[in-house]
Amino acid sequence: MTAITTTEYFTLSELELMTRAEEFIKSTATQNLHIVAGHFMLFHDKIDNRLIPGIFEDIINPELSAQVRARVGIFPTYSWQLGIKLAEHHITTSQKCANLILLINDWQYVSNGGDNNCYRASFYEKFETLPPSYQESLSSSEVLSTANVTPSRKHPMCYPETWLKNRFQNEAERLVKQGKLQKNSIAAQPELSEISFTDACGTCLPLVSCGMTGCAGEITELISEAYRAGARTLIILAPSECHTPIRMGVEIALTLYDLDPMSVMVADLGGNGELTPEEIYSKGSHIVTYRT
Secondary structure, eight states, rough: OOOOOHHHHHESHHHHHHHHHHHHHHTTTSEEEEOOOEEEEEETTTTTEEEEEEEGGGGOOHHHHHHHHHHHHTTHHHHHHHHHHHHHHHHHOOOEEEEEEOOOETTTTTSSHHHHHHHHHHHHHHHSSSHHHHHHHHHTTSSSOGGGBOOSOOOOOOEEEEHHHHHHHHOOOOOHHSSSSEEEEETTEEEEEEEEEEEESSSSEEEETEEEEOOEEEEEEHHHHHHHTTEEEEEEEOGGGGGGHHHHHHHHHHSSSOOOOOOOEEEEOOOOOOOOOHHHTOOEEEEEEEEE
C-alpha cells in the first residue's frame, strides 16, 4: 500500500494561504501545476427554464441570484480568481506550466431522471464559453488564457461530477474484484449492496451505496482523471462543507490507484454564503497536503 505523508494547517488570511501554497509547489518534484478552481453548482432558472451556473454575480434572475448568493456566497468567483493568481505567480516565478480545472456540481440541485437529464445534457451542449465573470477574470490576465483550462475526456472545458460518479462506479467494481474494496449486502435490503473502503485506522468508509456514488468516490475519480491529464502537483480549492469527503477521496486515490509520486493540496474556502474574503478567513481556511 502506498505510503502517504500528510500535513495540516489552518490559515487566517489570503496572504498566508498563498504562502503555504507557494511553499507546497516549490517542494514538489515536477512543479508543473494543476489547480481545481471556480467550482460551481448548477441551478434551475425557472424564468428561462434551463440550468445555469450557480454564480450569483452572473445571474440575471434576481430571485435566483439572491438564493445562490445566500447559499454559496462568493466561493465560485473568489476561488476562480485565487486559482488564476496562484497560476500566474507560478508561471512567472518558475517558468513552469500551470493549468486550471473547472469542476461542476451538476447533481446536488438537479436530480436524475426525466426532464432533469435533458436539462443537464442541454447545459453541456451549450457550455462553449466560460461564465462571464470567469471569462472577465481570465481576460484580465497577461499570463493565462482559455488554453490554460484543462479539458476532461467528457467535455472540452470542465469536469462534470455526474460523469465522475459514473466512472467511479465502474472503477469500484474493478477494485472489488481485486480485493481493494469491500462489497456487502445492506442488512435491511439484502437485494441492495454497498461498496466501502477500510482506511489505515480500520474505519469502514462507504463509497457506493444502492448504486449511488458519494462525494468521496467522485473525488477519487477526479484525482485519477487529473493524473491522466498530466497532473502530478494538484491544488484543490474546495468548499468547506466538502472537506471530509474530499480528504477521503484523495486518500483512496493515492492509496489504491497505481500512480507515480503525486502531491495534492486541499484548501477550504467557505462556500456557505460568505460574501467577502475576510469573512471566509475569519473562520479559518483548513489546508491539508498529501505526498506520495
